[in-house]
Amino acid sequence: MTRARIILAATAALLTAGLSACNEEGSTGASGGTAIDNPAPETTQSQATEESEPATSETGNPSETGAETSTPAPDEPPSVQLCKVADLAVTVQYVDSAAGTVHQALRFTNSGNRTCEIQGFPGVSYVGGEDGHQIGKPAGRSGSKGPAVPLAPGAQAWAPLAAPRPENYDEATCQPQEARGLRVYPPQEYDSVFVPLTITACSNTDAPGNFLTVRTIQQGTPS
Template sequence: MIRARIFAITAAALAVGTVGLSACSPGGSNAQAPAGQAPVAQESASTGAASGLMAQSNTGQEAGSDNGLCKAGDLQLSFGRGGAAAGTAYRPLIFTNVSGQQCVIQGFPGVSYVGGEDGHQVGPAAYRNGEKGAAVTLGPGEQASAVIGFVTVENYPAEVCRPEPVKGLRIYPPQETAAMFIPFDYAENGCANEQLPGNQLTVQTIQAGRGEQ
Protein backbone atom coordinates (compact mmCIF):
# COMPACT_ATOMS: atom_id res chain seq x y z
CA MET A 1 0.00 0.00 0.00
CA ILE A 2 1.23 3.40 -0.81
CA ARG A 3 2.54 5.34 2.13
CA ALA A 4 1.62 8.85 1.02
CA ARG A 5 3.65 11.80 2.17
CA ILE A 6 2.15 15.03 1.05
CA PHE A 7 3.75 18.40 0.56
CA ALA A 8 2.25 21.64 -0.80
CA ILE A 9 4.41 23.10 -3.54
CA THR A 10 4.49 25.85 -6.11
CA ALA A 11 5.32 25.52 -9.79
CA ALA A 12 8.72 26.97 -8.93
CA ALA A 13 9.51 24.59 -6.06
CA LEU A 14 8.84 20.88 -6.52
CA ALA A 15 10.72 17.78 -5.57
CA VAL A 16 10.06 14.15 -5.82
CA GLY A 17 9.96 10.95 -3.80
CA THR A 18 9.72 7.40 -5.12
CA VAL A 19 7.03 6.12 -7.41
CA GLY A 20 5.53 3.02 -8.90
CA LEU A 21 2.77 2.09 -11.28
CA SER A 22 1.57 -1.20 -12.73
CA ALA A 23 -1.68 -2.86 -13.74
CA CYS A 24 -2.25 -4.30 -10.28
CA SER A 25 -0.14 -1.88 -8.27
CA PRO A 26 -1.72 0.28 -5.60
CA GLY A 27 -0.22 3.34 -7.26
CA GLY A 28 -1.83 3.05 -10.59
CA SER A 29 -2.27 2.24 -14.23
CA ASN A 30 -4.38 4.10 -16.83
CA ALA A 31 -7.46 4.44 -18.99
CA GLN A 32 -8.62 5.81 -22.31
CA ALA A 33 -10.43 9.15 -22.30
CA PRO A 34 -13.81 9.25 -24.04
CA ALA A 35 -13.75 10.30 -27.69
CA GLY A 36 -13.64 14.06 -28.01
CA GLN A 37 -12.74 14.52 -24.36
CA ALA A 38 -10.61 17.61 -23.79
CA PRO A 39 -7.40 17.16 -21.81
CA VAL A 40 -6.51 18.92 -18.62
CA ALA A 41 -4.02 21.67 -19.38
CA GLN A 42 -0.46 20.49 -19.05
CA GLU A 43 1.38 21.60 -15.98
CA SER A 44 4.80 23.07 -16.51
CA ALA A 45 7.81 21.43 -14.89
CA SER A 46 9.24 22.94 -11.73
CA THR A 47 12.93 23.55 -11.36
CA GLY A 48 15.39 24.91 -8.87
CA ALA A 49 14.41 22.85 -5.82
CA ALA A 50 17.23 22.96 -3.33
CA SER A 51 17.62 19.23 -2.86
CA GLY A 52 15.54 18.00 -5.79
CA LEU A 53 14.10 15.35 -3.49
CA MET A 54 12.06 17.22 -0.88
CA ALA A 55 8.99 19.22 -1.90
CA GLN A 56 9.08 22.71 -0.42
CA SER A 57 6.09 24.80 0.61
CA ASN A 58 5.66 28.24 -0.88
CA THR A 59 6.31 30.67 1.95
CA GLY A 60 3.84 33.11 0.40
CA GLN A 61 1.06 30.52 0.27
CA GLU A 62 -1.70 30.89 2.83
CA ALA A 63 -4.39 28.42 3.81
CA GLY A 64 -7.93 29.50 3.04
CA SER A 65 -9.09 32.30 0.79
CA ASP A 66 -11.62 35.09 0.69
CA ASN A 67 -13.73 33.22 -1.86
CA GLY A 68 -13.93 30.11 0.32
CA LEU A 69 -12.24 27.77 -2.15
CA CYS A 70 -9.94 25.05 -0.84
CA LYS A 71 -6.31 26.05 -1.43
CA ALA A 72 -3.26 23.80 -1.53
CA GLY A 73 -2.37 24.95 1.98
CA ASP A 74 -5.75 23.75 3.28
CA LEU A 75 -5.36 20.23 1.93
CA GLN A 76 -3.51 16.99 2.52
CA LEU A 77 -3.33 14.25 -0.11
CA SER A 78 -3.46 10.48 0.26
CA PHE A 79 -4.45 7.44 -1.80
CA GLY A 80 -7.43 5.25 -0.98
CA ARG A 81 -8.14 1.65 -1.91
CA GLY A 82 -9.03 1.02 -5.52
CA GLY A 83 -9.21 -1.71 -8.11
CA ALA A 84 -8.03 -2.72 -11.57
CA ALA A 85 -9.62 -3.66 -14.89
CA ALA A 86 -8.43 -4.20 -18.48
CA GLY A 87 -4.84 -3.06 -17.96
CA THR A 88 -5.80 -0.06 -15.86
CA ALA A 89 -5.61 0.47 -12.10
CA TYR A 90 -7.90 2.95 -10.40
CA ARG A 91 -7.17 4.67 -7.10
CA PRO A 92 -9.06 7.49 -5.38
CA LEU A 93 -6.91 10.50 -4.64
CA ILE A 94 -8.20 11.77 -1.30
CA PHE A 95 -8.23 15.46 -0.34
CA THR A 96 -8.46 16.06 3.42
CA ASN A 97 -9.19 19.52 4.79
CA VAL A 98 -6.45 20.03 7.38
CA SER A 99 -7.26 23.70 7.97
CA GLY A 100 -9.33 25.04 10.83
CA GLN A 101 -12.12 26.30 8.59
CA GLN A 102 -14.47 24.96 5.96
CA CYS A 103 -13.68 25.38 2.27
CA VAL A 104 -15.26 24.43 -1.05
CA ILE A 105 -13.75 22.16 -3.71
CA GLN A 106 -15.29 21.43 -7.13
CA GLY A 107 -14.29 19.95 -10.45
CA PHE A 108 -11.20 18.19 -11.77
CA PRO A 109 -7.75 18.37 -10.19
CA GLY A 110 -4.76 18.75 -12.49
CA VAL A 111 -2.74 15.52 -12.46
CA SER A 112 0.56 14.62 -14.13
CA TYR A 113 3.56 12.34 -13.67
CA VAL A 114 6.81 13.93 -12.56
CA GLY A 115 10.34 12.57 -12.70
CA GLY A 116 14.00 13.50 -12.56
CA GLU A 117 15.81 15.55 -9.98
CA ASP A 118 14.08 18.71 -11.22
CA GLY A 119 10.54 17.32 -10.94
CA HIS A 120 9.80 17.74 -14.64
CA GLN A 121 6.54 16.51 -16.13
CA VAL A 122 6.61 13.12 -17.86
CA GLY A 123 4.10 12.78 -20.68
CA PRO A 124 0.79 14.60 -21.03
CA ALA A 125 -1.37 15.58 -18.09
CA ALA A 126 -4.38 13.43 -17.17
CA TYR A 127 -7.50 13.60 -19.31
CA ARG A 128 -10.76 14.56 -17.69
CA ASN A 129 -13.18 11.66 -17.71
CA GLY A 130 -16.87 12.48 -17.33
CA GLU A 131 -18.75 15.61 -16.26
CA LYS A 132 -17.81 18.22 -13.71
CA GLY A 133 -19.46 17.44 -10.40
CA ALA A 134 -21.21 19.59 -7.83
CA ALA A 135 -19.36 21.70 -5.29
CA VAL A 136 -18.29 19.85 -2.14
CA THR A 137 -18.03 21.76 1.15
CA LEU A 138 -15.33 20.34 3.42
CA GLY A 139 -15.35 21.09 7.11
CA PRO A 140 -12.12 20.64 9.09
CA GLY A 141 -11.05 17.00 8.82
CA GLU A 142 -13.58 16.14 6.10
CA GLN A 143 -12.61 14.45 2.84
CA ALA A 144 -13.38 14.43 -0.88
CA SER A 145 -11.79 12.34 -3.62
CA ALA A 146 -11.17 12.04 -7.35
CA VAL A 147 -10.54 8.66 -9.00
CA ILE A 148 -7.34 8.48 -11.04
CA GLY A 149 -6.82 5.83 -13.72
CA PHE A 150 -3.25 4.64 -14.43
CA VAL A 151 -2.58 2.62 -17.57
CA THR A 152 -0.03 -0.18 -17.53
CA VAL A 153 2.59 1.56 -19.64
CA GLU A 154 4.43 -1.71 -20.28
CA ASN A 155 1.57 -2.60 -22.61
CA TYR A 156 2.86 0.02 -25.06
CA PRO A 157 5.81 -0.76 -27.35
CA ALA A 158 8.91 0.91 -25.90
CA GLU A 159 9.44 2.99 -29.03
CA VAL A 160 5.89 4.34 -28.74
CA CYS A 161 5.89 4.87 -24.97
CA ARG A 162 9.46 6.17 -24.55
CA PRO A 163 9.45 4.97 -20.93
CA GLU A 164 10.99 7.21 -18.30
CA PRO A 165 11.24 6.74 -14.51
CA VAL A 166 8.54 8.63 -12.62
CA LYS A 167 8.62 9.51 -8.94
CA GLY A 168 5.14 10.73 -8.15
CA LEU A 169 2.22 12.91 -9.18
CA ARG A 170 1.94 16.66 -9.35
CA ILE A 171 -1.54 17.70 -8.25
CA TYR A 172 -3.28 21.02 -8.75
CA PRO A 173 -6.47 21.34 -6.69
CA PRO A 174 -9.30 22.77 -8.80
CA GLN A 175 -9.08 26.53 -9.39
CA GLU A 176 -5.68 26.63 -7.68
CA THR A 177 -2.32 27.69 -9.11
CA ALA A 178 -0.18 26.24 -6.31
CA ALA A 179 0.70 22.58 -6.85
CA MET A 180 1.01 19.68 -4.45
CA PHE A 181 3.05 16.49 -4.77
CA ILE A 182 2.30 12.91 -3.77
CA PRO A 183 5.04 10.27 -4.16
CA PHE A 184 4.75 6.54 -4.73
CA ASP A 185 6.79 4.24 -2.54
CA TYR A 186 8.54 2.29 -5.30
CA ALA A 187 9.95 3.09 -8.72
CA GLU A 188 8.23 2.64 -12.09
CA ASN A 189 7.94 4.23 -15.49
CA GLY A 190 5.64 6.62 -17.27
CA CYS A 191 5.48 7.30 -21.00
CA ALA A 192 7.33 10.45 -22.06
CA ASN A 193 5.70 10.50 -25.51
CA GLU A 194 3.41 13.54 -25.68
CA GLN A 195 1.54 11.95 -28.62
CA LEU A 196 0.88 8.64 -26.91
CA PRO A 197 -2.14 6.74 -28.32
CA GLY A 198 -4.76 6.79 -25.58
CA ASN A 199 -4.07 8.27 -22.16
CA GLN A 200 -1.68 7.00 -19.53
CA LEU A 201 -3.55 9.01 -16.88
CA THR A 202 -7.23 9.90 -16.50
CA VAL A 203 -9.00 11.76 -13.70
CA GLN A 204 -12.64 11.98 -12.67
CA THR A 205 -14.38 14.88 -10.97
CA ILE A 206 -14.05 15.38 -7.23
CA GLN A 207 -16.86 13.92 -5.13
CA ALA A 208 -17.58 13.87 -1.41
CA GLY A 209 -16.06 11.05 0.62
CA ARG A 210 -13.06 8.77 0.19
CA GLY A 211 -14.25 7.12 -3.03
CA GLU A 212 -12.83 3.73 -2.09
CA GLN A 213 -13.99 0.52 -3.76
Protein backbone atom coordinates in the same frame (compact mmCIF):
# COMPACT_ATOMS: atom_id res chain seq x y z
CA MET B 1 -90.13 139.96 -11.15
CA THR B 2 -93.71 139.15 -12.00
CA ARG B 3 -96.08 137.26 -9.74
CA ALA B 4 -95.98 134.13 -11.90
CA ARG B 5 -92.17 133.91 -11.73
CA ILE B 6 -92.24 134.32 -7.93
CA ILE B 7 -94.68 131.39 -7.61
CA LEU B 8 -92.56 129.14 -9.88
CA ALA B 9 -89.37 129.90 -7.90
CA ALA B 10 -91.09 129.16 -4.61
CA THR B 11 -92.46 125.87 -5.97
CA ALA B 12 -89.02 124.81 -7.21
CA ALA B 13 -87.48 125.54 -3.82
CA LEU B 14 -90.10 123.45 -2.03
CA LEU B 15 -89.52 120.44 -4.38
CA THR B 16 -85.77 120.58 -3.87
CA ALA B 17 -86.17 120.58 -0.10
CA GLY B 18 -88.50 117.58 -0.27
CA LEU B 19 -86.12 115.52 -2.35
CA SER B 20 -83.27 116.25 0.01
CA ALA B 21 -85.37 115.13 2.97
CA CYS B 22 -86.22 111.83 1.21
CA ASN B 23 -82.59 111.08 0.43
CA GLU B 24 -81.59 111.66 4.04
CA GLU B 25 -84.22 109.09 5.19
CA GLY B 26 -82.73 106.33 2.90
CA SER B 27 -85.13 106.53 -0.09
CA THR B 28 -83.74 105.58 -3.48
CA GLY B 29 -83.41 108.42 -5.96
CA ALA B 30 -84.43 107.91 -9.55
CA SER B 31 -81.01 108.62 -11.09
CA GLY B 32 -78.60 107.48 -8.34
CA GLY B 33 -77.64 104.31 -6.44
CA THR B 34 -76.88 103.60 -2.83
CA ALA B 35 -73.34 102.40 -2.21
CA ILE B 36 -73.24 98.76 -0.91
CA ASP B 37 -70.56 96.88 0.94
CA ASN B 38 -68.23 94.72 -1.18
CA PRO B 39 -69.29 91.04 -1.18
CA ALA B 40 -67.04 88.36 0.46
CA PRO B 41 -64.03 87.72 -1.77
CA GLU B 42 -64.42 84.72 -4.04
CA THR B 43 -62.07 81.80 -3.60
CA THR B 44 -59.73 81.67 -6.55
CA GLN B 45 -58.81 78.47 -8.33
CA SER B 46 -55.24 78.63 -7.10
CA GLN B 47 -56.40 78.98 -3.50
CA ALA B 48 -58.78 76.03 -3.89
CA THR B 49 -55.98 73.93 -5.28
CA GLU B 50 -53.69 74.83 -2.40
CA GLU B 51 -56.40 73.96 0.15
CA SER B 52 -57.20 70.59 -1.46
CA GLU B 53 -53.58 69.35 -1.80
CA PRO B 54 -52.03 67.50 1.17
CA ALA B 55 -49.29 69.17 3.10
CA THR B 56 -45.82 68.32 1.89
CA SER B 57 -42.57 67.89 3.71
CA GLU B 58 -39.49 69.93 3.04
CA THR B 59 -38.40 67.38 0.45
CA GLY B 60 -41.65 67.79 -1.48
CA ASN B 61 -43.14 64.41 -0.54
CA PRO B 62 -46.63 64.30 0.96
CA SER B 63 -46.60 64.15 4.73
CA GLU B 64 -47.52 60.75 6.08
CA THR B 65 -48.58 60.17 9.62
CA GLY B 66 -47.10 57.05 11.14
CA ALA B 67 -45.22 56.03 7.99
CA GLU B 68 -43.10 52.93 8.54
CA THR B 69 -39.33 53.27 8.35
CA SER B 70 -37.70 50.66 6.12
CA THR B 71 -35.37 48.32 7.98
CA PRO B 72 -32.10 47.48 6.21
CA ALA B 73 -31.65 43.84 5.27
CA PRO B 74 -29.25 41.94 7.49
CA ASP B 75 -25.81 41.26 6.12
CA GLU B 76 -25.61 38.01 4.18
CA PRO B 77 -23.31 35.40 5.64
CA PRO B 78 -20.05 35.12 3.75
CA SER B 79 -19.99 32.39 1.11
CA VAL B 80 -17.81 29.32 1.61
CA GLN B 81 -14.35 29.87 0.13
CA LEU B 82 -12.56 27.52 -2.23
CA CYS B 83 -10.10 25.05 -0.75
CA LYS B 84 -6.50 26.14 -1.31
CA VAL B 85 -3.30 24.11 -1.20
CA ALA B 86 -2.69 25.39 2.33
CA ASP B 87 -6.05 23.89 3.40
CA LEU B 88 -5.45 20.41 1.99
CA ALA B 89 -3.44 17.27 2.59
CA VAL B 90 -3.28 15.25 -0.65
CA THR B 91 -2.46 11.53 -0.84
CA VAL B 92 -2.84 8.77 -3.42
CA GLN B 93 -4.46 5.43 -2.62
CA TYR B 94 -4.50 2.24 -4.67
CA VAL B 95 -8.04 1.02 -5.40
CA ASP B 96 -7.81 -1.92 -7.83
CA SER B 97 -6.62 -3.13 -11.24
CA ALA B 98 -8.84 -4.29 -14.05
CA ALA B 99 -8.43 -4.83 -17.79
CA GLY B 100 -4.82 -3.71 -17.75
CA THR B 101 -5.62 -0.41 -15.96
CA VAL B 102 -4.57 0.63 -12.47
CA HIS B 103 -7.28 2.53 -10.56
CA GLN B 104 -6.20 4.87 -7.80
CA ALA B 105 -7.81 7.59 -5.73
CA LEU B 106 -6.50 11.08 -5.11
CA ARG B 107 -7.63 11.89 -1.59
CA PHE B 108 -8.11 15.50 -0.42
CA THR B 109 -8.37 16.01 3.35
CA ASN B 110 -9.20 19.39 4.88
CA SER B 111 -6.26 19.91 7.23
CA GLY B 112 -7.23 23.48 8.08
CA ASN B 113 -9.53 24.95 10.72
CA ARG B 114 -12.27 26.33 8.44
CA THR B 115 -14.80 24.80 6.08
CA CYS B 116 -13.88 25.16 2.42
CA GLU B 117 -15.36 24.02 -0.86
CA ILE B 118 -13.83 21.89 -3.60
CA GLN B 119 -15.32 21.26 -7.05
CA GLY B 120 -14.27 19.98 -10.44
CA PHE B 121 -11.22 18.28 -11.90
CA PRO B 122 -7.79 18.36 -10.28
CA GLY B 123 -4.80 18.82 -12.53
CA VAL B 124 -2.51 15.78 -12.41
CA SER B 125 0.75 14.79 -14.11
CA TYR B 126 3.69 12.44 -13.48
CA VAL B 127 6.98 14.01 -12.41
CA GLY B 128 10.48 12.54 -12.25
CA GLY B 129 14.12 13.34 -11.64
CA GLU B 130 15.66 15.56 -9.04
CA ASP B 131 14.24 18.62 -10.82
CA GLY B 132 10.64 17.35 -10.76
CA HIS B 133 10.19 17.61 -14.52
CA GLN B 134 6.89 16.50 -16.03
CA ILE B 135 6.71 13.06 -17.61
CA GLY B 136 4.32 12.65 -20.54
CA LYS B 137 1.03 14.45 -20.95
CA PRO B 138 -1.07 15.71 -18.04
CA ALA B 139 -4.09 13.61 -17.13
CA GLY B 140 -7.04 13.83 -19.45
CA ARG B 141 -10.50 14.53 -18.03
CA SER B 142 -13.28 11.96 -18.10
CA GLY B 143 -16.96 12.66 -17.43
CA SER B 144 -18.65 15.89 -16.40
CA LYS B 145 -17.88 18.39 -13.66
CA GLY B 146 -19.60 17.42 -10.44
CA PRO B 147 -21.26 19.57 -7.78
CA ALA B 148 -19.38 21.52 -5.15
CA VAL B 149 -18.25 19.44 -2.17
CA PRO B 150 -18.05 21.25 1.19
CA LEU B 151 -15.16 20.08 3.34
CA ALA B 152 -15.35 20.69 7.06
CA PRO B 153 -12.07 20.43 8.98
CA GLY B 154 -10.98 16.78 8.83
CA ALA B 155 -13.46 15.86 6.06
CA GLN B 156 -12.36 14.14 2.85
CA ALA B 157 -13.12 14.11 -0.88
CA TRP B 158 -11.48 12.13 -3.66
CA ALA B 159 -11.00 11.97 -7.42
CA PRO B 160 -10.71 8.67 -9.37
CA LEU B 161 -7.43 8.31 -11.27
CA ALA B 162 -6.87 5.65 -13.94
CA ALA B 163 -3.58 4.69 -15.62
CA PRO B 164 -3.19 1.97 -18.28
CA ARG B 165 -0.22 -0.27 -17.59
CA PRO B 166 2.85 0.65 -19.69
CA GLU B 167 3.21 -2.97 -20.81
CA ASN B 168 -0.04 -2.55 -22.73
CA TYR B 169 1.96 -0.53 -25.30
CA ASP B 170 5.08 -1.21 -27.30
CA GLU B 171 8.14 0.56 -26.00
CA ALA B 172 8.31 3.06 -28.88
CA THR B 173 4.76 4.16 -28.24
CA CYS B 174 5.03 4.36 -24.45
CA GLN B 175 8.65 5.48 -23.98
CA PRO B 176 8.57 4.41 -20.30
CA GLN B 177 10.27 6.36 -17.55
CA GLU B 178 10.39 5.95 -13.79
CA ALA B 179 8.27 8.57 -12.03
CA ARG B 180 8.91 9.81 -8.52
CA GLY B 181 5.40 10.99 -7.92
CA LEU B 182 2.48 13.16 -9.00
CA ARG B 183 2.13 16.92 -9.30
CA VAL B 184 -1.44 17.74 -8.26
CA TYR B 185 -3.30 21.02 -8.65
CA PRO B 186 -6.51 21.16 -6.59
CA PRO B 187 -9.48 22.32 -8.69
CA GLN B 188 -9.47 26.06 -9.49
CA GLU B 189 -6.07 26.48 -7.83
CA TYR B 190 -2.79 27.78 -9.29
CA ASP B 191 -0.50 26.22 -6.69
CA SER B 192 0.38 22.53 -6.75
CA VAL B 193 1.40 19.86 -4.28
CA PHE B 194 3.82 16.95 -4.78
CA VAL B 195 2.49 13.48 -3.94
CA PRO B 196 5.17 10.75 -3.73
CA LEU B 197 4.48 7.69 -5.89
CA THR B 198 6.98 5.27 -7.44
CA ILE B 199 5.61 4.06 -10.78
CA THR B 200 6.62 3.49 -14.38
CA ALA B 201 4.96 6.07 -16.63
CA CYS B 202 4.67 6.51 -20.38
CA SER B 203 6.42 9.71 -21.46
CA ASN B 204 5.52 9.96 -25.15
CA THR B 205 3.56 13.21 -25.54
CA ASP B 206 2.82 12.45 -29.21
CA ALA B 207 1.08 9.14 -28.57
CA PRO B 208 -2.69 9.06 -29.16
CA GLY B 209 -5.02 8.91 -26.18
CA ASN B 210 -4.17 9.44 -22.53
CA PHE B 211 -1.79 7.52 -20.31
CA LEU B 212 -3.48 9.03 -17.27
CA THR B 213 -7.15 9.96 -16.79
CA VAL B 214 -8.85 11.79 -13.90
CA ARG B 215 -12.51 12.21 -13.01
CA THR B 216 -14.25 14.97 -11.04
CA ILE B 217 -14.03 15.38 -7.26
CA GLN B 218 -16.46 13.25 -5.23
CA GLN B 219 -17.49 13.46 -1.60
CA GLY B 220 -16.16 11.01 0.95
CA THR B 221 -13.71 8.20 0.25
CA PRO B 222 -13.65 5.38 -2.34
CA SER B 223 -15.84 2.46 -1.30
